[in-house]
Amino acid sequence: MNRKPIACPEYYPNTFEKLDKAITDSFRNTKGPGTLQASRRNVIVDLVTMPCGKVEAAGPCLSWGYKEIAEAKFPKTYIIVGTNHHSPTKFSTYLFADWETPLGIVKVNQEMGKELIDVFPQLMNEHTAHESEHSVEVQLPWLQFASRDKLTELSFIPIAINITTLKDIQALAEALHEFTKKRNITILASANIEDTATIQYVESEDTPALINYKLRKNVNIKEVAPLLTLIELSKLKGRIPHIINQQSSGKITHYGCIKFI
Numbered sequence: 001m002n003r004k005p006i007a008c009p010e011y012y013p014n015t016f017e018k019l020d021k022a023i024t025d026s027f028r029n030t031k032g033p034g035t036l037q038a039s040r041r042n043v044i045v046d047l048v049t050m051p052c053g054k055v056e057a058a059g060p061c062l063s064w065g066y067k068e069i070a071e072a073k074f075p076k077t078y079i080i081v082g083t084n085h086h087s088p089t090k091f092s093t094y095l096f097a098d099w100e101t102p103l104g105i106v107k108v109n110q111e112m113g114k115e116l117i118d119v120f121p122q123l124m125n126e127h128t129a130h131e132s133e134h135s136v137e138v139q140l141p142w143l144q145f146a147s148r149d150k151l152t153e154l155s156f157i158p159i160a161i162n163i164t165t166l167k168d169i170q171a172l173a174e175a176l177h178e179f180t181k182k183r184n185i186t187i188l189a190s191a192n193i194e195d196t197a198t199i200q201y202v203e204s205e206d207t208p209a210l211i212n213y214k215l216r217k218n219v220n221i222k223e224v225a226p227l228l229t230l231i232e233l234s235k236l237k238g239r240i241p242h243i244i245n246q247q248s249s250g251k252i253t254h255y256g257c258i259k260f261i
Contacts, residue, residue, distance in 0.1 A: 003099045007134035012055045012102075012141055019055075019102045023145045026059030031247055033063060037070030037146060045072035045186065047234055048244075049227050050142070051255035052082065052135055052190040058255045062142055064245035065257030070146035075186040077109040077155045078143065079116075079176070081226040082135025082190040084160035090168060091122050092129035092160045099137065099158070103144045109155040112183075116157060120175035129160040135190050135226075136160060143188075161229070164221040166208060173232035187233065189226035193246065193256035194219070202241050202258060207231050234260035 008014040013022050027036050050065045051058040084092055095113040099106045117123050130136070136158045147154045163169060176187060193199060201210035207228055214224055221228075234241065239260035246256035 002097050002105060003094065003130070005099075005101050005137060006132055007137045008102065010054070011134055011138045014102055016102045019141055020145070022055045022059065023063070023142065026055065027063040027067065029060040029063070031060035033067050037067050039071070040073065040149070041071055043072050045069055045259055046075065046180075047187050047230060047237070047239060047260040049189040049191055049230055049256070049258040050139055051257065052138055052192055053255060061245050061247050061255040061257055065259075066142045066146040068244055068257075068259060069143070069186070074147070074150045074153065076184040077112050077157060079157045079159060079185060079187045080136045080139050080143075080190060081159045081161060081187065081229055082133065082139075083222055083226060084129040084133060084162035085135070086132050087126070087129035087160075088162060089124050089126060089129050090161065090163050091120070091172060092124050092126055092162075093117070094127065094130040094158050094160075095125050096127065099140060101137070101141045101144065103141050104151070106140050106144060107155040109157050112185075113157045116175075116179050119179045120172070122171070123159070123175075129162070130158060133160055139188060139190050161225050162222050163225050166211060166228075169207070169225060169228045170232050173229050173236060176229070176233055177236040187230065189230045191224055191227040193227075193254045195254055196246075198224075199243065199246060199254070199256060202227070202231060203243070205231050205235055205241065230258075230260065
């Protein structure tokens with residue numbers, strides 16, 4: 001049995017027609033790119049952070065990031081790193097079944113997921129972190145929309161993390177670096193930026209300073225751990241952050257899409 005969607009209708013519409021329209025409208029929004037994705041080009045977007053928000057608020061910003069994904073070379077699989085709010089497990093994946101959204105079924109790449117566990121045995125294949133968690137799931141409809149030309153090939157590995165220390169963040173980043181060295185994989189972090197100061201810390205790739213800043217703001221580090229993981233991973237890969245789009249929306253001051261190039 002497939003994993004059923006739990007994030008709709010709170011985070012996105014629960015029917016195909018409404019969801020497809022909501023994403024299309026986000027692309028065409030005045031705060032979005034204004035048009036849908038064009039054809040794929042010979043460019044690689046393999047390390048990117050996307051907002052983890054409701055479509056009506058985060059949609060225009062998300063559309064900028066997924067336009068880049070849609071127009072880039074298609075990877076062998078995606079790894080989506082989100083926050084674990086429902087389990088004490090530090091590093092959790094879910095390889096038991098494919099995942100459903102109102103746009104259809106997204107295949108879990110079980111074979112590559114097991115290979116990742118071999119590289120990083122701390123990654124546990126378990127239910128509890130994923131059954132009620134929205135963080136990874138909210139990216140899937142957007143990924144499906146951006147992969148309309150490749151839906152039969154689309155697959156992903158879900159990772160939900162409940163970590164708060166730089167040591168754990170670096171351990172995951174090092175494992176992902178080792179795993180992706182010779183593999184065509186795009187890693188996508190599901191996390192919110194929250195303010196312009198965070199953008200500045202991301203641009204400087206100063207992970208310890210960003211952690212200290214979030215602690216001063218009384219933010220639980222696990223909420224930004226996916227973003228912190230990508231910063232550490234980008235340093236290992238010799239990348240620099242590039243802000244695709246950032247914008248204010250509602251109570252959360254900023255959403256942002258960041259790719260590391």
